[in-house]
Amino acid sequence: MAEVGNDRSRGWGFDTRAIHAGQDPEPTTGAVTVPVFQTSTFAQEAVGKHSGYEYARTGNPTRTALQTALAALEDAAFGVSFASGLAAEDAILRLLEPGDHIVMGNDAYGGTFRLISKVFGRAGITWSAHDLTDPASLGRDWPNNTKMVWAETPTNPLLTVIDIAAVASVVAQHPEARLVVDNTFATPYLQQPLAHGADIVVHSTTKYIGGHSDVVGGFVATNESDVHDHLTFIQNAVGAVPGPWDCYLTLRGVKTLGVRMDRHCTNAAKLVELLSSHPKVTSVLWPGVATHPGHGAARKQMRDFGGMVSFQTGTRDAAMRVSEGTELFTLAESLGAVESLIEHPGAMTHLSAAGSPLEVPDDLVRLSVGIEDSADLMADLKQALDQL
Numbered sequence: 001m002a003e004v005g006n007d008r009s010r011g012w013g014f015d016t017r018a019i020h021a022g023q024d025p026e027p028t029t030g031a032v033t034v035p036v037f038q039t040s041t042f043a044q045e046a047v048g049k050h051s052g053y054e055y056a057r058t059g060n061p062t063r064t065a066l067q068t069a070l071a072a073l074e075d076a077a078f079g080v081s082f083a084s085g086l087a088a089e090d091a092i093l094r095l096l097e098p099g100d101h102i103v104m105g106n107d108a109y110g111g112t113f114r115l116i117s118k119v120f121g122r123a124g125i126t127w128s129a130h131d132l133t134d135p136a137s138l139g140r141d142w143p144n145n146t147k148m149v150w151a152e153t154p155t156n157p158l159l160t161v162i163d164i165a166a167v168a169s170v171v172a173q174h175p176e177a178r179l180v181v182d183n184t185f186a187t188p189y190l191q192q193p194l195a196h197g198a199d200i201v202v203h204s205t206t207k208y209i210g211g212h213s214d215v216v217g218g219f220v221a222t223n224e225s226d227v228h229d230h231l232t233f234i235q236n237a238v239g240a241v242p243g244p245w246d247c248y249l250t251l252r253g254v255k256t257l258g259v260r261m262d263r264h265c266t267n268a269a270k271l272v273e274l275l276s277s278h279p280k281v282t283s284v285l286w287p288g289v290a291t292h293p294g295h296g297a298a299r300k301q302m303r304d305f306g307g308m309v310s311f312q313t314g315t316r317d318a319a320m321r322v323s324e325g326t327e328l329f330t331l332a333e334s335l336g337a338v339e340s341l342i343e344h345p346g347a348m349t350h351l352s353a354a355g356s357p358l359e360v361p362d363d364l365v366r367l368s369v370g371i372e373d374s375a376d377l378m379a380d381l382k383q384a385l386d387q388l
């Protein structure tokens, strides 16, 4: 069944959409929250005569609600949910055919790099990594057969900002190619890539959208009906669908996305102040810093600068020691939840990019700044740095 953005929600502000788009009271019972439709199949009145749902891989009302809400948040006509961010990416990449080329940013989530290079590479898709902060050079060096450009902004873990409109205008010179933007770090609250010319937006909803470290999921938004048809076909034909409980948990997280993001951003700004003045920190990567190379683009396309902060410590050993030296910041992979996390990307989330053009510096530490009291977070990080 079609999973399209809710027309009624189009006039609403972001937080109203987050709470109400696709989430009307359930008509049979009046339940105010969208129920968990924990069923694998749906009764039919007569052969082929049914409520719009036949089998839960093909469609489930809890999933429809999630898809509608997230499409509304991206201001998109269509939204399709998947079992993980990588399953969502996989569905998009299946638009490509053997012999096609994909250009990816030279700074991106390691799992995305692994999927493109090790899975789609084996299926005959060629790839190259490009510095997408220089869109003009992409225009000059446009590789033959490029059908897709894949940008993450801000990037994981280096917080590089890519000017979406500038890259989109280069891609638009090649009507056979599409621009995909991974909006996981910014969320639709801070940035809506379709409005800046992207063709497809992808999320790991595991992160800020779910927001509570309790569910893995992925989502794709687009305004193109042929891309939507492809995605729903893959969703059903391949079957990497989120279960109803996962959809429910994600939808529950979505309701507070805006208020959480505001707090993530203000807490991050305070930690950046601390890091910027600490003698053991050699550089701080956060787009809110006026000297950050992407600060101008971030101001143009983002509402605020996000809750992810990376910093360098000069040596791998120091980065390891800080990562293991905090108490409130939990040493863990993933990001975007209410609790603060710390990690060493080179040895953890981005290990799969080692030795590639996407390898990350080994003295890098990444923070996912949570929504705890900022004073407690600052004290914790300071004590870990002071021990170096």
Ligand SMILES: Cc1ncc(COP(=O)(O)O)c(C=O)c1O
Binding pocket: 084, 085, 086, 087, 109, 111, 112, 152, 156, 182, 184, 185, 203, 204, 205, 206, 216, 217, 218, 334
């Ligand atoms: C920017 C980004 N995109 C995609 C993914 C993949 O999402 P998932 O882990 O939900 O498959 C991640 C995971 O860390 C990520 O950080």
